[in-house]
Amino acid sequence: MTDVSDMLSRLPDTAGRGLAGLQADADLKRRIRVKASEGRTTRVSWRYAAVAAAAVLVMTLLIPSLNAFSPPGSLPSITSQPAGDLSSGLDEGHLGGMISVGKGSNLSAAGSLWADGDGATFPLIGIKGRFYRLLTSPDSVDTSLLGQSLGKTNEYSLEPSLSQNNVLVSNLVTTGHDVYGIRGMDGTLVAAEVDGTMRLFQRVSFNGTAIQGRERLEDTLQLRGHVSGISLDDAGQVTDPDTIGRLLGLLFDHATYENGGTLTSARKLLFALDNGLTVQMLVKNDRLAGCGVWSCPEFLEEMEAVAK
Numbered sequence: 001m002t003d004v005s006d007m008l009s010r011l012p013d014t015a016g017r018g019l020a021g022l023q024a025d026a027d028l029k030r031r032i033r034v035k036a037s038e039g040r041t042t043r044v045s046w047r048y049a050a051v052a053a054a055a056v057l058v059m060t061l062l063i064p065s066l067n068a069f070s071p072p073g074s075l076p077s078i079t080s081q082p083a084g085d086l087s088s089g090l091d092e093g094h095l096g097g098m099i100s101v102g103k104g105s106n107l108s109a110a111g112s113l114w115a116d117g118d119g120a121t122f123p124l125i126g127i128k129g130r131f132y133r134l135l136t137s138p139d140s141v142d143t144s145l146l147g148q149s150l151g152k153t154n155e156y157s158l159e160p161s162l163s164q165n166n167v168l169v170s171n172l173v174t175t176g177h178d179v180y181g182i183r184g185m186d187g188t189l190v191a192a193e194v195d196g197t198m199r200l201f202q203r204v205s206f207n208g209t210a211i212q213g214r215e216r217l218e219d220t221l222q223l224r225g226h227v228s229g230i231s232l233d234d235a236g237q238v239t240d241p242d243t244i245g246r247l248l249g250l251l252f253d254h255a256t257y258e259n260g261g262t263l264t265s266a267r268k269l270l271f272a273l274d275n276g277l278t279v280q281m282l283v284k285n286d287r288l289a290g291c292g293v294w295s296c297p298e299f300l301e302e303m304e305a306v307a308k
Contacts, residue, residue, distance in 0.1 A: 112280070113278065117171070123171060124170065126165075126167070129166075131205070132201035137278065139197070141198040147182060149179065151168045151178070152178055153173050153176065153179065154169075157169055157170075157171060159171075173192045178193075182275070189201065205292045205293075210292030216257075217251070221281075226273045227272065228244075228274050230271055231269070232300075237308060238307055243306055247299060250299040251296055254298045256294065257293075257294055261292070268283070269282065
């Protein structure tokens with residue numbers, strides 16, 4: 001018993017000295033992803049490997065003793081996180097935007113549906129100059145919603161803004177993975193496998209790039225006939241089919257394109273779809289942002305008037 005207690009008292013000091021300088025941060029995780037996608041083996045310091053192995057051995061020897069001789073609740077808990085699950089790295093403030101999906105989707109999401117990344121660039125897929133941002137909800141996309149493959153990712157880059165517009169690039173989906181359209185709306189939504197799970201991405205502007213050619217707002221939001229509810233922060237919801245149809249008509253017939261940027265400190269506009277998915281725009285004054293910034297006071301005035 002004395003030996004075990006003595007080892008326990010020295011364990012934090014020993015671990016601190018042995019693991020000094022070893023930091024599994026977001027940058028290390030991203031570099032491991034890049035190395036893996038390039039098909040190269042990342043060298044690991046033998047010092048770190050030896051210390052890690054020793055730590056595992058010590059814990060393996062000590063845990064049975066701790067369980068046998070320590071009263072319940074007297075020891076700190078040990079938690080773990082899968083190294084490849086990037087979505088676990090999103091901070092709690094953004095994961096607070098989770099919403100229920102399915103028929104009659106919940107339109108009262110607390111936070112943004114657009115995922116943030118570990119750095120300045122959000123997780124995205126770029127398909128020949130059109131960009132799609134990872135959504136925090138749903139956790140996975142049902143395969144019955146998938147359309148045809150739009151191609152395989154042929155470039156994995158942590159700086160997609162430097163990539164050519166003729167490639168299928170991502171800073172999240174590694175090379176060789178299929179990117180699928182969502183049935184009836186692949187100009188709006190795509191899906192791809194991330195760490196073994198099919199995830200959803202919505203078309204947005206990126207690095208000043210938004211629409212292409214003569215595209216209109218409806219080309220980036222293919223929603224007519226698919227919306228079961230609309231919600232605007234601080235205004236309310238609309239679920240009546242006729243009212244939804246009128247609102248979408250105002251939005252798509254009157255919206256005018258301003259620029260390829262986005263809006264900050266904005267309200268959230270959600271569209272719940274009949275396939276159980278939800279897409280988002282941002283609203284500030286009489287402008288809306290998704291794939292570029294658009295002006296449409298007609299839609300917003302009517303939405304404020306009819307929302308409950």
